[in-house]
Amino acid sequence: MATTPRTAVPTLIGSVQRALRLLEAVGSHTDGAPAKQLAREAGLPLPTAYHLLRTLTHEGYLRRERGVFVIGPAAERLAGGGAVQNRRATLVDSLTHWRDALGVPVYFAVYRQGEIELVAVSDTPAAPAVEEWADFRETGHAHALGQCLLSQLDAASREDHLDRYPVRPLTRHSVRDRGILLRRLAAAERMQPIVEQQEYALGTVCAAIPITAGSSAAAMAISGPSSEEERLRSAVETLRSEVGALLGSLAFSISI
Template sequence: MDQLEPEPHPRDLIAGLEKGLQVIEAFDQERSRLTIAEVAERTGLTRAAARRYLITLTHLGYMRHENKQFSLTPAVLRLGQSYLHSARLPRIVQPLLYRLAYSLEEAASCGVLDDDQLVCVAAVSAGRLVSTTLQPGTRVPAYCTANGRILLASLPRAKVDNFLARAEPEQITSHTIVNKERLALEIARAGEQGYALVDQELELGLRTIAVPLRNFRGETVAAMNISVHAGRISAGQMVERCLPAMLKIQVELGALL
């Protein structure tokens, strides 16, 4: 929601829809199968309410029920596909992302912030599948990704401070920066230099460089990155080889967004 718009009145909100979506979001990579009691615990619903939502979602085809456990079905992907097919950003970015990826012969992707996570909305592998996270719809922590860091750098200082205050960085790899003071410095550095370079903080062997994508008003609306295997290209070589091409695409997209 636009920050200039007032908060909606509670009577204008449909609580059932909100809770139904919370039930869907209770399932993730770590917990792909849940019982009624587990869904109730993860959503704050009563067992009776959780049961009704799960039965309804099963009836609609979004869940399957087996051995007292529920799991999501592929029908849930329709929700994400609706965004990818209807949203303006992926449609505009994809052709230029394709050109960038194949000109450099590297994988490229575009992402946006969703709360404290980075969501991939477009990706081109260019024949190099360096990470399974570089797929439309995937969600990864913003603090340890190049796209996430450059997007955080575009936020007002107060929002960055709030992000760091509530963040609980995990040591995903031996390279992951978890110290909040150092994270603040890395975010500030990304903003000052106009790009973020993250070296194996999300996955070992994955090195990524990202730039912000701004609309014609100068507002940052997304981020674009190039990802390589760390064994092939050094950090310095990435900046020298990839950044100029990325900045050209950045300018072209600025006239379209």
């Protein structure tokens, strides 16, 4: 059986390092640069630079335009992934701040492409998040986050969601049918908290506030034991009063 030469791995690592140096060199020029300049800046022999530039262009990491090389779509996607991670970190930092300030679990969710999506949760062992014992996406009618998101939709989108995910009681406190839920959602006041008491999980109360960013629907929520309902209502009012300061860090998080 043939074996891989011992020099293969170091050679491969060296090729990757040289390719990265070329990418860095291209990235330092807004309008691109020719191969000879890039080879010089990356400290590479011109034939090596040509070979790597052709490979990077073929793979989409670079583009050649009017004799110069510029960053390609594959490299832009990599940079975009880093931006998403930065946005998520900013979001988590915001949730953590309010978790510590209020002493309760904090949630952030969006309504995207017809689905309820729980984007991030921040909790502690002393104040744990509600256990997702029934799929949050399918039970939006029964928890404050879902009700808050559904209240922000237009009538047609709301009806479409409930056609796909029919109202069904999860506990003895849950909303019983679609008509009751629709009347409740229609009565929800703009920017006012929505509170559900043991509708999703017995012994738990949850309160959510809408986060408005253009045409997108998003919501923040907190939860706690049902015995601490008054404290939770006070906490969500504090959160609502400060939501303006949060919009900068949360609005762009809708695109995560």
